[in-house]
Amino acid sequence: MQIAPPNLPTKNFRFLLASIFFSLHCSSRCTAMIFIVTCSMHPDELQLLSQGLLFSSTLPASYRGMVLANSMSQHARGVNGEWVFQRLDQQDFSLRFHVFDIFRPMDFLAQQGSEILVALLALKSTLHYSIQGLGSLFLRPGQFALLQSPATALTAHFEQSQEYQHLEIAWSADLLRSFLPRFPLLDSVLSPPAPHPFL
Numbered sequence: 001m002q003i004a005p006p007n008l009p010t011k012n013f014r015f016l017l018a019s020i021f022f023s024l025h026c027s028s029r030c031t032a033m034i035f036i037v038t039c040s041m042h043p044d045e046l047q048l049l050s051q052g053l054l055f056s057s058t059l060p061a062s063y064r065g066m067v068l069a070n071s072m073s074q075h076a077r078g079v080n081g082e083w084v085f086q087r088l089d090q091q092d093f094s095l096r097f098h099v100f101d102i103f104r105p106m107d108f109l110a111q112q113g114s115e116i117l118v119a120l121l122a123l124k125s126t127l128h129y130s131i132q133g134l135g136s137l138f139l140r141p142g143q144f145a146l147l148q149s150p151a152t153a154l155t156a157h158f159e160q161s162q163e164y165q166h167l168e169i170a171w172s173a174d175l176l177r178s179f180l181p182r183f184p185l186l187d188s189v190l191s192p193p194a195p196h197p198f199l
Helices: 010-026 045-050 173-177 186-190
Strands: 002-004 033-035 040-043 054-056 072-078 081-089 093-102 106-113 115-124 127-131 135-139 144-149 152-158 163-171
Touching: 093 152, 115 135, 115 173, 115 186, 135 144, 173 186
Parallel strands: 033 144
Antiparallel strands: 040 106, 054 072, 072 081, 081 093, 093 163, 106 152, 115 144, 115 163, 127 135, 127 152
16 A cells, blocks of 8 residues: 655645644644654664664565655664665655554664754654653654754664654755744744754
8 A cells, every 4th residue: 555646745734744743833723742862863774783684675475554755765684673764755855654562672873963843753653762951752653843953862662562653754854944923932943953962
């Protein structure tokens, strides 16, 4: 099953972004959390290789999950579990879909890139991250966090033998600027970064 056509219309992601900001702005029962830290997660391959994980640049033949059409794929597998990553870059946004199939408890080491703004949505199972300079982040399925920061180290903790899924959506500065008239909170996001990475 594909969850993204080859040419995704930007207007759909404008709507999604507006929906997220609207829920942050107006809802007293919103499940979102805002942290100043990015979540462009890239595996720390050297450390994961030392744990026995093997990497490939294609989806495994046994994979039956959702597929981002025309995306770049990466797959890692070891005795504790496997990770499938798909990334689709467009002019105004980037999608990253992660699936972790955990056989026994493990920690997954990663590095964060620096982004203007990223939404991290938990799709299946509760996510638990330790983020250098910030601490722990927990997201239950259906919750999301808006994230921004310089590059930093991250560890994903998988305590249960089950499948975990999350989706990252990163938006460009140009797309975010189009929302400034209705969402002034974006002004601080688009401003030059402060001297300290976490505020």
